[in-house]
Amino acid sequence: MPLIKNGQIADDTWQVLEDDAPLPEQGDVIVALERFLAEIDQIRTRSGRTGIAIENTVDPQEVTAHLDDLDLIALDFPAFTDGRAYSQARQLRTKQGYTGELRATGNVLADQAGFLLQVGFDAFEVAADQSLDVWNKAANSMALAYQRGYGGTQKTRDKLQAARPLANTSNCALAVEQSLPI
């Protein structure tokens, strides 16, 4: 599966570890949540980085205590219409303050890219035939967003207005509307 990060195809240094495979001392591995919790002491002694894959039915609060031990969290989209991982990502990024890599796996389509970035994903495992151009175009097709407090490159109205001082406004209609006698 190609990996997209920062709008580029990225090298994937991470290896998904089967549950029965021995835990290597070195290298970046992604393990299942259960294994991570069960072998946490051993994991802490590794020199390589560790990430977890969690299903979209898991409450992210289950890993709150271990965020410092994690360099990657992979959230799954079993179907691209199953949007639970958006809320998991949002919870991890906001109230849990997770700052490591947040990877979208499973059914990840270009037309989701904008939303995924906004809720805090920064790495995307995409289908082999996904064109990078189409991905980037879709990811940037909306330059604006109404929702405050989300990430992504989209500007909210506050930011747009801050970037455009009132004297510079080209929107005469708005100015007239607002000055109507009430």
Added chain:
Amino acid sequence: MAKKITGPQVLTANQLSDGMAVFLSNDNVWLTSIENAQFARSEEEATDLEACALPAIRSNDIVDPYLIEIEETEAGPVPVEFRERRRIAGPSVQVTFNTRPNGQLALAS
């Protein structure tokens, strides 16, 4: 859910461009009329007929193909399912509004 099929079947789909119901004809052409539709009279023939949708799907001409059971009547094939009969008949409501250039009913009822 697969129902027990007893009678002959024809292959229908919707046109990608305008959504109109279409039927695969004896000449392997998709037509808006069921009149000359190709029949499948056995399970084998049904599987073969269904496969005939692939080229039109690949060329992005049709979407959502499926088989429907029909009865052969003097007036031609008539779907067994009520929904399919309505789908062919078009709205029972006469569109009486001001008819503009593109205002003809797409499906004669």
Added chain:
Amino acid sequence: MYRYDEFDTTFVRQRVDQFRDQVNRRVSGELTEEQFRPLRLMNGLYLQLHAYMLRVAVPYGTLNAAQMRKLAFIADKYDKGYGHFTTRQNIQYNWPKLPDVPDILDHLADVEMHAIQTSGNCIRNVTADQWSGAAADEVEDPRPYAELMRQWSSLHPEFSFLPRKFKIAVTGAQADRAAIAYHDIGLRLKKNGSDEIGFEVLVGGGMGRTPMIAARIRDWLPKQELLAYLEAIMRVYNLHGRRDNKYKARIKILVHELGAEEFTSQVEEEYTRIDAPRVMPPAQELERIAAYFAPPAFDDLQDDSPKFMQHEEEDAAFAQWVERNVAAHKQRGYAIVNVSLKPVGGVPGDASSDQMRAVADLAEQLSLDEIRVTHEQNLVLPHVRKQDLYRLWQELKKHELADANIGLATDIIACPGLDYCALATARSIPISQDISNRLGDIARQREIGDLKIKISGCINACGHHHAGHIGILGLEKRGQEYYQITLGGSGDERASVGEIIGPGFSSETVTDAVETIVDTYVGLRQNGETFIEAYRRVGPDPFKEAVYAAH
């Protein structure tokens, strides 16, 4: 009315471009139908029985004349010269072609309209009391909050792939004209003990195969906390709503399975974790939006217009229309006019492009450029001077828009049913027409009085049959349509779910059954009781006896 600024304009245009690109990718085959379907549904484009159907949002049911004219233009240029106003205050076009849809959306953007999230498993068009800003009984105009929610819900990054569709309705009045108890979230502006205005929050109402009346989860929510609180509700639903069964995926099932108390505590817990100031717009943003909904420039008038009173006295037909179709306005000397889209024997909610243009002209001339769409599939001219009512009525008559039947037996709600809809199991429109013709005599309708008949062509209940005083559900068995009747439903502030009275009726006999029910009511009513009042007193038995004895 709200006007787009540069931000809104750019947003909607970019959304059109994004969709144009998606359509192009579909036509070229880059997107499969399976991939494209959820994308087109996010923009209101369905593939129906005979053609595509495009549902255009009429945010909280508010339009101006220019917008209505544009809807007429689209009907003529890209459709068959008509449109269908829906129970969600939207308009549907039944015959657009896929390659034309991006162009239609561009035309809509010209008048600050769109089709964003009029379908799909996302937050749908927010609906509101159609008399907002005009109703005499309103605590506060809910439209600024409806607009705030429109913006907040548009392309929401977290809540665009919910378990199922999500509908929010808001009212500012005690009398519920927006059916808030039948919505996923229902909001009512009300005062608390200290005379401050906030929101009563209902969650988990809905129709479909498991009709439910919403539970109240907050008696009073400060207005400035609205979006943060909604975010908490949405997150609990997005994470925990069922996705294993489409028919159990609405929030009403989650509320029901958890119990309202547990659901409420999960929402409240999530709410404590939300950084509300980060989510809510600053106060000046709320003020910016609210300024657009400031009362229009009303004339200073006497409450009574002698001219109007004289016409009312001299012209009985006009007086009847006033009695049924005209409602009290908060501004002295003004009235709210309900324009019926239910001509006897007609298709409920359909309007021709000529009728749309006529309403647009009249709105401009006589209603301060405002039009509303109602969830009962009628239109409203909200700000008419009483002295202009007679002239307005005469003009409406010319366009067959003056039926004096608001709230009467022929003011029927009907979904498109199996005449158009791919999901339908039976037709609704011909049944509606048949009942309308049967009960259509205006004297008889007036004698029957307030009666809400609502017809759905399948279990999804788009025709609100559960909330009908008389509800009719069309089903199909062995190649025949048949119709189940429910009685006692109501979508207002005393919301109730109708009860099935017994075996269904054929398309030939259902109108007889409805007539028998109506006649039974007329026979047993006391002291001017309405149908629903009488039903609540006597229950279903007298109706069952009459119907099943007669058929």
